[in-house]
Amino acid sequence: MILDAAVPVSEDRAISLGALTACIAGRLATPELRDVWTVAEASDMRTSGGHCYLELIEKNEATGAVTARLRAIIWASQFNCLQMKFAAVTGQRMSTGMKLLVRGTVNFHSAYGMSLVITDVDPSFTVGDVERRRREILQRLTREGIAEMNKRLPWPVPALRIAVISAPGAAGYGDFMHQLYANPQRLRFRVRLFEAVMQGEHTTASVINALERIASDDDEWDCVVIIRGGGATSDLISFDSYELASNVAQFPLPVIVGIGHERDVTVLDYVAAMRVKTPTAAAEWLVGQAQTLLDGLRRTAADILQTVTDRIGGCRTQLAYIEGQLPHAPKAAIERANAMIGARAMQLSGAATARTAPERARLTAKGENIATAACAAMERSRQRLDSTGALLDALSPMATLRRGYSITRIDGHAVKSVGQMPDGTVIETIVADGRVVSTVGADNNHNQ
Numbered sequence: 001m002i003l004d005a006a007v008p009v010s011e012d013r014a015i016s017l018g019a020l021t022a023c024i025a026g027r028l029a030t031p032e033l034r035d036v037w038t039v040a041e042a043s044d045m046r047t048s049g050g051h052c053y054l055e056l057i058e059k060n061e062a063t064g065a066v067t068a069r070l071r072a073i074i075w076a077s078q079f080n081c082l083q084m085k086f087a088a089v090t091g092q093r094m095s096t097g098m099k100l101l102v103r104g105t106v107n108f109h110s111a112y113g114m115s116l117v118i119t120d121v122d123p124s125f126t127v128g129d130v131e132r133r134r135r136e137i138l139q140r141l142t143r144e145g146i147a148e149m150n151k152r153l154p155w156p157v158p159a160l161r162i163a164v165i166s167a168p169g170a171a172g173y174g175d176f177m178h179q180l181y182a183n184p185q186r187l188r189f190r191v192r193l194f195e196a197v198m199q200g201e202h203t204t205a206s207v208i209n210a211l212e213r214i215a216s217d218d219d220e221w222d223c224v225v226i227i228r229g230g231g232a233t234s235d236l237i238s239f240d241s242y243e244l245a246s247n248v249a250q251f252p253l254p255v256i257v258g259i260g261h262e263r264d265v266t267v268l269d270y271v272a273a274m275r276v277k278t279p280t281a282a283a284e285w286l287v288g289q290a291q292t293l294l295d296g297l298r299r300t301a302a303d304i305l306q307t308v309t310d311r312i313g314g315c316r317t318q319l320a321y322i323e324g325q326l327p328h329a330p331k332a333a334i335e336r337a338n339a340m341i342g343a344r345a346m347q348l349s350g351a352a353t354a355r356t357a358p359e360r361a362r363l364t365a366k367g368e369n370i371a372t373a374a375c376a377a378m379e380r381s382r383q384r385l386d387s388t389g390a391l392l393d394a395l396s397p398m399a400t401l402r403r404g405y406s407i408t409r410i411d412g413h414a415v416k417s418v419g420q421m422p423d424g425t426v427i428e429t430i431v432a433d434g435r436v437v438s439t440v441g442a443d444n445n446h447n448q
Contacts, residue, residue, distance in 0.1 A: 172229025
């Protein structure tokens with residue numbers, strides 16, 4: 001019944017609000033609005049008296065603005081069963097921020113208005129949506145070339161200076177510290193807590209802020225540990241964040257992630273240098289790394305000790321042997337030296353004989369050749385001398401004198417001209433068998 005507002009209406013013609021809401025409820029009670037499956041994001045989810053109250057919203061994918069909103073309720077008689085069913089498949093409980101595929105009936109209550117009474121949920125849809133979102137984040141990180149950056153960082157050996165990101169007073173942090181400091185080898189670690197919110201809508205910003213504080217003095221630390229203990233798995237949604245994953249992937253120190261339980265997986269597990277099951281496991285891994293190094297050092301020390309012991313033992317044995325041989329060693333050494341010298345002398349004698357014999361034969365032959373050559377040379381020289389003597393004798397002034405000639409000299413010089421002999425000159429005349437001294441007179445001084 002629709003009333004015209006322009007026409008005055010008396011009170012007896014108006015219907016009550018209860019009647020109006022009943023009319024609306026009647027109109028909505030149609031088969032088309034019963035057991036309807038719908039996809040929506042859970043918002044403002046809370047429990048009271050065993051019942052679950054929430055809002056179902058739909059957002060514009062481009063702007064994120066809410067485009068549709070509907071109150072919903074899950075009665076206590078079905079809520080626990082649906083939560084167990086959802087957790088068995090997804091590993092987490094239904095919570096705010098999740099995308100759900102639910103079945104319900106539209107209900108209109110006179111006092112509370114319209115709502116959707118949820119009677120069933122399809123957890124496989126949520127698993128697919130969470131996985132799809134996680135896969136999109138990982139694909140984006142891979143496209144940007146940063147997905148493997150933290151994994152490729154070298155690990156300091158050992159990693160003893162640890163920056164921890166956790167909630168103060170959290171059980172997971174306590175378990176980590178106990179496991180770290182109660183190690184049986186009494187390995188000493190230096191740990192500092194960088195407080196952060198580890199659940200709720202502020203988790204991402206809080207953890208990023210802690211990472212920035214660590215990065216400001218990263219030379220003080222060997223690695224970063226992000227830990228959160230057990231609890232509702234739905235609290236881990238904040239760790240499936242691109243912004244947080246990007247910061248961890250590009251962090252300059254190796255990052256260890258130990259969040260939740262063994263079954264829990266977040267995007268951080270794919271980009272961190274090391275993923276462990278729990279906070280306790282993170283401490284165990286660090287202790288194990290240091291223990292491995294310590295064991296290696298101990299094995300090296302044991303090997304060195306064994307090598308030195310064996311070497312000393314061998315030297316002692318050798319010294320004992322030498323000590324036993326020492327009294328006889330000089331005599332034996334002298335005998336060996338004498339024998340060696342004798343052998344060398346024989347070798348030298350034989351070698352010298354073998355070497356000098358050909359030379360001696362060559363020298364003998366050379367001597368004979370030299371004597372023969374000397375005799376021949378002397379004979380040739382004698383013949384030359386005889387020829388020269390005969391020639392000299394033939395050319396000699398004495399030979400001329402013997403032929404009847406004479407030589408006239410004045411003061412030892414031969415006279416070649418009559419003009420050299422003025423009167424009174426003493427001359428010496430040489431003939432073949434002697435000499436005659438005479439004085440030139442006037443009657444004898446004439447020219448021929």
